[in-house]
Amino acid sequence: MTGPTMKALVCVGPPNLVELREVRPPFAEQGDAIVRVEAVSVNRGELHRLMSSSHFGWQPGWDFAGVVVRAPGGTVPAGSRVCGLVVEGSWAEQLTVPTGQIARIPDNVSTEAAAALPVAGLTALRVLRLRGDLAGQSVLVHGAAGGVGRFAVQLARRAGAHVSAVVGSPERARGVQQLGAHEVVHGLQGLRRRYDLILESVGGSILCQSIDLLAPGGLMVCFGSSSQAETTLSIADFYSKQAIIRGFYLLYDIVREAPAADLEYLLKLSADGELVTDVAAVADWTDAASILSRLRARQIAGKAVLRTCPPSPRAPVGTDE
Template sequence: MQALITTPQTPTGLRLDEVPDPTPGTDEVLVEIELFTVVADHFAHAATLPTGSVPGFDAVGTVVRGTGDGSGPAVGTRVATLLTGNAWAGLRAVPAGELATVPEEVDPGQAGVMLIPGVSALRAIRRLGALTGKRLLITGAAGAVGHFAIQLGRLAGAEVTASVRDLGARDRLRALGAIEVVTSLADLSAPPHDVIDTVGGPLLAEAFDLLAEGGVIQQVGAGSGQPTTFAPYQLIGRRRRIESFYAGDGFGPDLAYLLDLMATGRLMPLDGERADWHDIEAVAQRLNAADTPRRMVVATR
């Protein structure tokens, strides 16, 4: 099969080459990959892998061989897959617990764009516990995780505030369910009880200071690229906490839940620019451009 493999010989550190087909285990299905999604950080991750590795996390494709134990979807089923490695390839062996059927009502590219940010948002919100009637602050809300966290927070009963760098996305974020959109945490109308933080840096320390007693911050990302500095005693004597986020595994049921929300119109999808894997150098340049898209959908065929 063809795959994008790591190499020190190209600007992106990748080349399209022939590699052996994967051999599925008895609890795995073999998926012919139709498309995968890419963000700029994925290239940085690929650079850490040994030469000849196949990178990638999320991909959509069609089952071409079922599981040996009969536990997975049937041959011909379009599925969404999420696990670490071997996504940027023509074929992928996937444990049955790490995939979900893509409903006919869902565009496969929109399904692919949703996988990582959607699962991250869902699992972060679940870790916050009951949210009905509580104020939930989402930082970096104009990003992909924020796009889904606003909607899932609203579905969980929270009153969602979106924090963004500028108000250009205000109407979109309100349409997703945010009751308040701010560019400064000083403008919050009330303290948040919980926070999903995708920004980090000084904003994380500021959000902690504003957090209601008993509140929790789930730090899902650090898009600012800046360290967070806390003042002396800022973390002492307060009944509130910051939790690091770990997505875990066993994504199949959560993928199925999110895809069902999309299929029934309860979760608004997010589009990604489309490209071809033969143009991976151009994809890398596009993701590092000034007007970079959130994610790009890369077709393998």
């Protein structure tokens, strides 16, 4: 390859799914910032996309945290620590991103925590928002020990909801109650309530059983299929309750409304100690294949982060610098 190059993780198919390769640096469109990436996170949706891809050579990656190299009109000063999301290709040394998709990272938030926040945090926030004011409402969170789930539990509790959290195994209950869940269950049998809002991302029989758990007029938001199982449901189970089932897809939703302000809000909560990001695994990006394999085997309880380079120095907490 002639001309300038940079390193990026590229889809190569099974068994490793990704490989570090030399690629062309991205071209900045008008309104784009250029960011030197320091850390990225790995989402289950990316794993599914890599596993199901029949063409290779494309560059995966949504979340990132890094340092601004250049931003249009000085909107964000060069050298600022930022995090954000792109539709493709964040698992790279450098990326270009519309400034509406980044936010500055407060000094006391680590680069790893910031990299883990955008996709999972924004999904949790925006899915919860679909129900409006949650004060006094009952919310059921499936996959509560996962990336989106942990943020959803905290944000729902913060909004004044009664929160029931469903985890995949008794061991995965650890820490979820401390995030604010009123109850943490493994399996749906023990649940007595009916829910105003259900966050459904597992699919298969869980989705069907969850319809039973909807309150009259309740809303179930389907935004994932972690089990990748097919779902057969009886329409009669939910129309009689005048319930609503709707979908959510963040990468479309950020076109409807740019995410910078929501990202700033989540980062402020993090900086104030009101939102915990459980980074369960941090690895160098040369170990991406192993992290993907652990995620697939459900061995990561929280967010997984890949470092693309050593962290840049940042001001100690409590200084103005």
